[in-house]
Amino acid sequence: MNWRPQMERALALAALGAGTTSPNPMVGALVLDQDGQLVGEGYHCRAGEPHAEVMALAQAAGRARGGTLVVTLEPCCHQGRTPPCCDAVLAAGVARVVVAMADPDPRVAGGGIARLRAAGLEVVVGVAELEAARLNQAFVHRVRSGRPWGLLKWAMSLDGRTALPNDESQWISGPLARQWVHRLRGRCDAVIVGGGTLRADDPLLTSRGARTPEPLRVVLSCSLDLPVAAQIFQSEGVAATLVAHGPEASRAAQERLDRLGIERLQLPQCTPLGLLEGLAGRGCNQVLWECGPTLAAAAVRQGCVQQVAAVIAPTLLGGEPARTPLGRLDLTRISEAPRLISQGWHPLGPDLLWLHALGPASDP
Numbered sequence: 001m002n003w004r005p006q007m008e009r010a011l012a013l014a015a016l017g018a019g020t021t022s023p024n025p026m027v028g029a030l031v032l033d034q035d036g037q038l039v040g041e042g043y044h045c046r047a048g049e050p051h052a053e054v055m056a057l058a059q060a061a062g063r064a065r066g067g068t069l070v071v072t073l074e075p076c077c078h079q080g081r082t083p084p085c086c087d088a089v090l091a092a093g094v095a096r097v098v099v100a101m102a103d104p105d106p107r108v109a110g111g112g113i114a115r116l117r118a119a120g121l122e123v124v125v126g127v128a129e130l131e132a133a134r135l136n137q138a139f140v141h142r143v144r145s146g147r148p149w150g151l152l153k154w155a156m157s158l159d160g161r162t163a164l165p166n167d168e169s170q171w172i173s174g175p176l177a178r179q180w181v182h183r184l185r186g187r188c189d190a191v192i193v194g195g196g197t198l199r200a201d202d203p204l205l206t207s208r209g210a211r212t213p214e215p216l217r218v219v220l221s222c223s224l225d226l227p228v229a230a231q232i233f234q235s236e237g238v239a240a241t242l243v244a245h246g247p248e249a250s251r252a253a254q255e256r257l258d259r260l261g262i263e264r265l266q267l268p269q270c271t272p273l274g275l276l277e278g279l280a281g282r283g284c285n286q287v288l289w290e291c292g293p294t295l296a297a298a299a300v301r302q303g304c305v306q307q308v309a310a311v312i313a314p315t316l317l318g319g320e321p322a323r324t325p326l327g328r329l330d331l332t333r334i335s336e337a338p339r340l341i342s343q344g345w346h347p348l349g350p351d352l353l354w355l356h357a358l359g360p361a362s363d364p
Helices: 004-017 052-064 085-092 111-118 129-135 137-145 175-186 195-201 251-260 272-281 293-301
Strands: 028-032 038-043 068-073 096-101 122-125 149-157 190-194 216-220 241-245 263-266 286-289 307-313 340-348 351-358
Touching (some): 004 028, 052 068, 068 129, 195 216, 195 293, 216 272, 272 293, 307 340
Parallel strands (some): 096 122, 216 241
Antiparallel strands (some): 028 038
16 A cells, blocks of 8 residues: 555654654654544654654544554654553554654664564554655754754855955845744754854844744853843843853853853863764754854864755845855865755745755765
């Protein structure tokens, strides 16, 4: 039987959890009775709440017996914040489970599929597998690499400038592009800037209500030379803020943030890689780099960027000293330059959004 139409519906359900399920993946599920009629569906809304399979089976109730469960990710077989989904599947009495992809989490890694088959269920694996892997590319990347998927975003003029020589940069892009950025933040677990961006732009770094709760706002600053009057320090009730720094930050600067009630994370080294390892430990699957050229270049050099989103505005800024999106990558040969794989472009009013994957490591 062709299970793709049902799996496509399950994937659409899974996508409803974008931005709220971390550290868990996005998962959707539906249940068909013995006659192939849809009798239940669900998706994982947020970590700690019921998984997609449990929601769909609960909706189907007794009609699931002898039927089929279609799910975008292998049912879990371990006890986490919620009981193993395999228990609910077996208790429901379904005869068949159709799975898009195996779970890369080493606590599962085929164990759920094996358990269902050992119990006598028919298990079909690999339906719309590529689409499922793309949907959860951030989760897969974190599980395999130990750090979140990094998305680097910038807005620039047609001649590649992000600011004038006097650092004036608001607004290069138009209202539709800025609305898109708010939605993008809503799909990420954390938004990262450096101290320079905080001092120059004083950004709020929220999704403007596109997501509840708002993503974590992160400032990476080695020196902690930060303005205490910055918006993000004065709006803790709007979104949580984390300031990451290295051991070189002065005690006085650390105490100044402590008095403001701002959470700090001291890293062994004040680097993008060290930050992402710390954010992975907090359950972040995907982060958004909205930083200046120096920090952006460091993130690229250290393998902390898997995707680039460039908003190109139909304007010219000119000027040799004007800012560009990236600082030095310390390349000595053209052959060493990171290779971008185009993922398409989209108009945002007068602006153009161009998406790229950064090298083969971004292929799920």
